[in-house]
Amino acid sequence: xxxxxxxxxxxxxxxxxxxxxxxxxxxxxxxxxxxxxxxxxxxxxxxxxxxxxxxxxxxxxxxxxxxxxxxxxxxxxxxxxxxxxxxxxxxxxxxxxxxxxxxxxxxxxxxxxxxxxxxxxxxxxxxxxxxxxxxxxxxxxxxxxxxxxxxxxxxxxxxxxxxxxxxxxxxxxxxxxxxxxxxxxxxxxxxxxxxxxxxxxxxxxxxxxxxxxxxxxxxxxxxxxxxxxxxxxxxxxxxxxxxxxxxxx
Amino acid sequence: xxxxxxxxxxxxxxxxxxxxxxxxxxxxxxxxxxxxxxxxxxxxxxxxxxxxxxxxxxxxxxxxxxxxxxxxxxxxxxxxxxxxxxxxxxxxxxxxxxxxxxxxxxxxxxxxxxxxxxxxxxxxxxxxxxxxxxxxxxxxxxxxxxxxxxxxxxxxxxxxxxxxxxxxxxxxxxxxxxxxxxxxxxxxxxxxxxxxxxxxxxxxxxxxxxxxxxxxxxxxxxxxxxxxxxxxxxxxxxxxxxxxxxxxxxxxxxxxxxxxxxxxxxxxxxxxxxxxxxxxxxxxxxxxxxxxxxxxxxxxxxxxxxxxxxxxxxxxxxxxxxxxxxxxxxxxxx
Ligand SMILES: Nc1ncnc2c1ncn2[C@@H]1O[C@H](COP(=O)(O)OP(=O)(O)OP(=O)(O)O)[C@@H](O)[C@H]1O
Ligand SMILES: [Mg+2]
Numbered sequence: 001x002x003x004x005x006x007x008x009x010x011x012x013x014x015x016x017x018x019x020x021x022x023x024x025x026x027x028x029x030x031x032x033x034x035x036x037x038x039x040x041x042x043x044x045x046x047x048x049x050x051x052x053x054x055x056x057x058x059x060x061x062x063x064x065x066x067x068x069x070x071x072x073x074x075x076x077x078x079x080x081x082x083x084x085x086x087x088x089x090x091x092x093x094x095x096x097x098x099x100x101x102x103x104x105x106x107x108x109x110x111x112x113x114x115x116x117x118x119x120x121x122x123x124x125x126x127x128x129x130x131x132x133x134x135x136x137x138x139x140x141x142x143x144x145x146x147x148x149x150x151x152x153x154x155x156x157x158x159x160x161x162x163x164x165x166x167x168x169x170x171x172x173x174x175x176x177x178x179x180x181x182x183x184x185x186x187x188x189x190x191x192x193x194x195x196x197x198x199x200x201x202x203x204x205x206x207x208x209x210x211x212x213x214x215x216x217x218x219x220x221x222x223x224x225x226x227x228x229x230x231x232x233x234x235x236x237x238x239x240x241x242x243x244x245x246x247x248x249x
Numbered sequence: 250x251x252x253x254x255x256x257x258x259x260x261x262x263x264x265x266x267x268x269x270x271x272x273x274x275x276x277x278x279x280x281x282x283x284x285x286x287x288x289x290x291x292x293x294x295x296x297x298x299x300x301x302x303x304x305x306x307x308x309x310x311x312x313x314x315x316x317x318x319x320x321x322x323x324x325x326x327x328x329x330x331x332x333x334x335x336x337x338x339x340x341x342x343x344x345x346x347x348x349x350x351x352x353x354x355x356x357x358x359x360x361x362x363x364x365x366x367x368x369x370x371x372x373x374x375x376x377x378x379x380x381x382x383x384x385x386x387x388x389x390x391x392x393x394x395x396x397x398x399x400x401x402x403x404x405x406x407x408x409x410x411x412x413x414x415x416x417x418x419x420x421x422x423x424x425x426x427x428x429x430x431x432x433x434x435x436x437x438x439x440x441x442x443x444x445x446x447x448x449x450x451x452x453x454x455x456x457x458x459x460x461x462x463x464x465x466x467x468x469x470x471x472x473x474x475x476x477x478x479x480x481x482x483x484x485x486x487x488x489x490x491x492x493x494x495x496x497x498x499x500x501x502x503x504x505x506x507x508x509x510x511x512x513x514x515x516x517x518x519x520x521x522x523x524x525x526x527x528x529x530x531x532x533x534x535x536x537x538x539x540x541x542x543x544x545x546x547x548x549x550x551x552x553x554x555x556x557x558x559x560x561x562x563x564x565x566x567x568x569x570x571x572x573x574x575x576x577x578x579x580x581x582x583x
Contacts, residue, residue: 050464052460052463071468072463072464072466073463073466073467073468073469076464076465077466082464084460088458088461088464089461090454090457090461091457091458093453093454093457094266096262096266097266097450100266100450101450101451101453101454102465104447104450104451105451105466105467106465110448110451110472111447111448111472112446112447113443113447113449115446115447116271116442116445117270117445117446117447117449118266118267118268118269118270118445119267120447121267124266124267137262140263140266141262141265159461159465162465163465
């Protein structure tokens with residue numbers, strides 16, 4: 001059974017079709033890359049999966065269960081985590097609290113009013129350990145708003161990881177990062193437990209080919225081709241629409 | 250020496266963070282001052298009671314606006330419904346004050362819940378307009394339902410029984426002052442527990458970034474409706490205190506002015522920090538009492554000017570300015 005599956009998934013913005021009958025499977029433990037030119041509909045595809053956008057038609061399944069009608073939080077509870085292409089953080093809060101709030105939600109204590117949040121030392125320690133593993137432990141008490149962009153990208157990743165997702169969707173996690181931080185991102189992703197299924201959107205082909213064991217190419221909302229990195233690299237259509245402009249292959 | 254005390258953050262990041270929301274001795278200061286005020290300004294007790302219940306109203310607004318980021322200009326709807334419920338309850342059921350508070354909280358809470366379920370689907374300008382709409386609807390209802398509410402004449406002849414059957418409300422407002430102070434204290438404890446709980450922290454998350462809150466699996470709308478209901482109930486209690494201590498309820502409890510002024514007071518004090526409610530209300534109401542009578546037009550002018558300055562240059566309000574000063578002094582010491 002696939003960790004994540006879409007069937008004939010469609011999304012139209014007015015006359016514009018951004019997702020066009022997308023049949024997609026993410027297998028357990030996959031390292032699956034989604035590539036395609038700007039505006040192909042990659043982010044939209046992720047937003048459909050997470051429930052941020054409602055599909056015009058089609059079905060989304062998580063571990064075999066139809067979640068198309070489920071709320072975003074219902075899908076997160078079933079093990080779906082994501083990062084955003086554009087940083088989506090609690091800007092006025094500390095780095096630690098960005099992660100801590102997430103851990104609280106994961107543990108299902110977000111409704112509790114019976115005790116101080118910060119009394120949960122165990123969850124705070126866990127949050128802090130996660131930050132350290134991403135080399136931003138020193139910034140734990142700094143306010144997100146005051147941090148440089150590179151670190152924000154790491155906080156973005158930390159939040160997604162704090163959910164301990166079974167299916168992780170990464171939307172250009174290293175976009176705009178200097179190489180030192182890109183390395184942190186990719187080392188972290190590579191060291192994640194093997195049973196997590198990962199879908200990653202990434203423009204840097206070197207990174208894609210290093211990380212992914214499967215690649216889907218999306219063009220104008222339509223899946224052009226899907227295959228192993230090797231197949232994709234030698235696919236004539238892909239080279240034409242996508243790789244043709246680069247120097248790979 | 251005092252700066253060292255301000256500097257008390259030590260230990261690992263986690264330890265420091267965990268300590269942050271523990272009760273600080275400084276937090277008892279307002280209560281000491283409130284008790285002292287009783288003895289120092291015995292002739293100002295009615296104003297004192299007004300201030301206390303307005304602080305409660307401001308705290309209720311802070312829960313919704315400051316913590317959860319629900320921008321509302323219609324909070325007087327709940328204050329007024331609380332006032333009218335408490336007034337009607339005293340007139341037609343019993344003058345027992347504490348049960349009157351409960352009735353007011355329930356009535357205002359129900360309105361908060363029902364209106365919240367509808368309007369909290371929206372954000373931004375739409376939401377502001379809808380909070381105003383709710384206020385207008387309640388206003389018009391109170392105005393038209395003359396047989397029940399007394400219309401423009403309001404509810405007169407409210408007679409209160411002694412609190413616990415012991416403490417009579419007196420002409421000089423001694424009992425009223427202690428009554429308001431006690432209720433405010435209980436509500437303050439409740440508010441403090443609330444904003445420091447995981448639920449309360451999650452509201453801050455909603456305010457800071459609702460999109461992110463959805464994506465970490467929080468049931469955002471349910472949280473918003475919950476806090477809006479709690480906030481409404483608390484505003485209802487504040488309104489009930491007014492009804493019970495002034496023994497009159499008029500349309501002004503539902504006034505747009507009350508709705509707007511409470512937002513101004515909160516912004517002056519600093520939103521999203523409970524104590525902003527206390528500081529803002531105290532400054533505003535004392536200033537109003539001293540200056541406004543002499544020259545009402547200029548009073549509005551100064552309030553307006555101050556508001557512009559705060560919003561443009563000191564978003565954190567009076568407490569935000571205090572924070573910056575402390576930070577500055579700390580920096581000097583190092
Ligand atoms: N809410 C929206 N309303 C209308 N059009 C939208 C909306 N969101 C996205 N689009 C359009 O849908 C198309 C796909 O956008 P999307 O962000 O999914 O592309 P992408 O593949 O992630 O691109 P990039 O590589 O630049 O991130 C674009 O043409 C975009 O302008
Ligand atoms: Mg995108």
